[in-house]
Every structure is written in C-alpha cells, then in structure tokens.
Amino acid sequence: MTTTQHHETQIVADPEVPLIRIIREFDAPPEKVFRAHTDRDLVAQWTGPSSTQTRIDEWDCRTGGSWRYVSVHEGQEYGFHGSFHEVRPDELIVQTFTFDGMPDGVALEKLVLEDLGNGRTRLTATSLCDSFADRDAMLSSGMDVGVNEGYEKLDELLSRS
Known part of the structure; x- marks a missing residue:
C-alpha cells in the first residue's frame, strides 16, 4: 500500500495590496498538475472542501473561454464563475473569479x-481582489479549508494517474 505525501499549503495575505498568494508543491510533473486544473472532469473531482460536491456547469478552458461551477453542501448551492484570459499549457492560467453571492467582487487570478x-511542481497562485475588504472576506469565508x-x-x- 502506498501513502500519498501531502505538502504544506502556504496562504499569505499581502500587506501592501489586496492580494492572496497560495504556494503548494506537488509530487507530479507540471503537465499532470496543469491537466488537473484544466480538464473539466478532473477539476470536479478535487475542487473544494471534502464536504462538498462540485458540479461543472460550463468549462471552456482556453484563452478567451469561460467557466462556471457550483459547490453543493448539504443541499445548498454556491456558484462561481469567470473567464480564462490566458491559458498556456503546463505553465500558466490567468482567469477571473467571481462568487455569485458577491457579483461585484471580481478577483484576477494567476496560476503559475x-x-x-524529479517529477515535482511548485504551484504559485495569486488572487488580486478589488479591495482589502473583499480580500479579507474571501480569506474569512473558509477558503483555507477548501484550498x-x-x-x-x-x-x-x-x-493515481
């Protein structure tokens, strides 16, 4: 029986700008980590907390495409949507992120x-929010549990793959 190693996830709020930075290493090459972030079926399997199910309503993962998914928790649905601004295989995804419950709060996200x-990848994701209040609301929403x-x-x- 093999045991999967879990690496520490760093979630840092930038004190100068309303930005959240997430840094995480994976024991897989960049092409596998990229595919897990861009393949609709794979995204649905791992996105969000263990207590939720993720339903992908729209997924057009290409530069200029858009996305929408819904997290379902105890019968409640929470929708999220955005646009893919740049998608470069195995290295970069730039997208917007909006929670349906806060439609005016749009974050610009960059995943590098x-x-x-040796088959390992470092993921660095940033979320630039409209304001410190929006950033702090995102941080206090349980985002850390989902991440x-x-x-x-x-x-x-x-x-497994």
Whole structure:
C-alpha cells in the first residue's frame, strides 16, 4: 500500500495590496498538475472542501473561454464563475473569479507552475481582489479549508494517474 505525501499549503495575505498568494508543491510533473486544473472532469473531482460536491456547469478552458461551477453542501448551492484570459499549457492560467453571492467582487487570478525537476511542481497562485475588504472576506469565508482539502484530494488524484 502506498501513502500519498501531502505538502504544506502556504496562504499569505499581502500587506501592501489586496492580494492572496497560495504556494503548494506537488509530487507530479507540471503537465499532470496543469491537466488537473484544466480538464473539466478532473477539476470536479478535487475542487473544494471534502464536504462538498462540485458540479461543472460550463468549462471552456482556453484563452478567451469561460467557466462556471457550483459547490453543493448539504443541499445548498454556491456558484462561481469567470473567464480564462490566458491559458498556456503546463505553465500558466490567468482567469477571473467571481462568487455569485458577491457579483461585484471580481478577483484576477494567476496560476503559475514551476518545474522543480524529479517529477515535482511548485504551484504559485495569486488572487488580486478589488479591495482589502473583499480580500479579507474571501480569506474569512473558509477558503483555507477548501484550498487545503482540495489540494489533498488533488494529491490523491495525481498519485493515481
């Protein structure tokens, strides 16, 4: 029986600008981590907390495409949507992110994948929010649980593929 190693996820609020930075390493090459972030079926398997199910309503992961998914928790639905501004295989995704419950709050997100060699990847994701209040609301919403549990599920998914 193999045990999947879970790496620490760093979630940092920038004190100068309303930005959240997430840094995480994975025991998989960039192409596998990229595919897990761009393949509709794979995204649905790992996104969000373990207590939720993710339903992908729209997924056109290409430069100029758009996306929408819904997290379902105890019968409640929480929708999220955005646009893909730049998608570069195995290295970069730039997108917008909006929670349906706060339609005026749009974050600009950038996900960069760095090849560490030996089949390992460092993911650095940034979310630039409209204001410090929006950033702090995102941080206090339980985002850390969704990110940490989601990446643990992603570790498991990457170890099987």
